[in-house]
Amino acid sequence: MSAEGLMLEAKSRLSILVVEDNRKNIENAVLGLRGHDVVVAKTMMEVTDSVIKKKFDYILSDVRFPYADGHKPIAIISEILTIAFQTDSPVVFLMNENNSILQKQGARSVMLKACSISDASATLMHISRHKKSSEEELFKSLSFSRYEVVAAGCKTPEVWKTALDMIRNVNANPDQMDRLIRKVKGSGLGVEIKDGTMHVVATKGSKIKMR
Numbered sequence: 635m636s637a638e639g640l641m642l643e644a645k646s647r648l649s650i651l652v653v654e655d656n657r658k659n660i661e662n663a664v665l666g667l668r669g670h671d672v673v674v675a676k677t678m679m680e681v682t683d684s685v686i687k688k689k690f691d692y693i694l695s696d697v698r699f700p701y702a703d704g705h706k707p708i709a710i711i712s713e714i715l716t717i718a719f720q721t722d723s724p725v726v727f728l729m730n731e732n733n734s735i736l737q738k739q740g741a742r743s744v745m746l747k748a749c750s751i752s753d754a755s756a757t758l759m760h761i762s763r764h765k766k767s768s769e770e771e772l773f774k775s776l777s778f779s780r781y782e783v784v785a786a787g788c789k790t791p792e793v794w795k796t797a798l799d800m801i802r803n804v805n806a807n808p809d810q811m812d813r814l815i816r817k818v819k820g821s822g823l824g825v826e827i828k829d830g831t832m833h834v835v836a837t838k839g840s841k842i843k844m845r
Contacts, residue, residue, distance in 0.1 A: 649688065650670050651673050651684055651690040652674045653675050653695035654674065654676070654694075654696045659696070662789055663694070663794045666793070692726070692801050692805075693717070693726075719751060719754040726798070727778075728797055729747070743783045744783070744786050744789055746797050748778055748800040779804045780804055
């Protein structure tokens with residue numbers, strides 16, 4: 635377990651950015667994340683403003699909301715991952731999905747995908763290399779540290795709590811690439827993605843550029 639992972643694990647009150655536009659889901663998020671400092675962003679502009687003003691331990695994000703440009707999950711995921719990578723804030727995506735097994739019982743499910751910093755970099759590179767793939771093909775090909783399907787009709791308070799527990803566990807046990815990226819950033823260097831390849835740059839605080 636890394637020192638950073640131990641610190642976050644021991645930290646009782648976390649700073650969490652919730653990216654969600656549905657009123658009921660927001661209420662459930664606040665309930666499920668009680669005891670933590672929760673900031674809600676309903677649009678990508680609000681997300682950007684929030685991360686400029688404050689450093690968040692984690693980001694919990696929906697993948698579909700009407701105030702996002704194009705309403706496309708991949709575009710939203712790309713923007714959130716870029717922000718997560720730039721700010722060193724691991725993220726969990728929460729997706730309402732129809733599950734074939736649960737559908738027979740008239741139920742729905744919520745899929746949670748936990749994304750470490752190295753997941754963010756790898757996924758951004760994958761997206762940049764497969765821009766011509768269909769939205770559905772690209773979405774199915776994305777892989778993260780951990781995913782879980784929760785049998786729930788909506789994003790209940792328990793679902794939001796489960797999402798936080800997932801990303802805390804992932805962050806407490808970072809993989810080798812995750813440790814390397816954090817070490818590079820900690821030395822004052824920057825990391826950017828160009829043409830689907832990750833590059834270390836000498837400029838301190840360098841931002842990711844997707845080309």
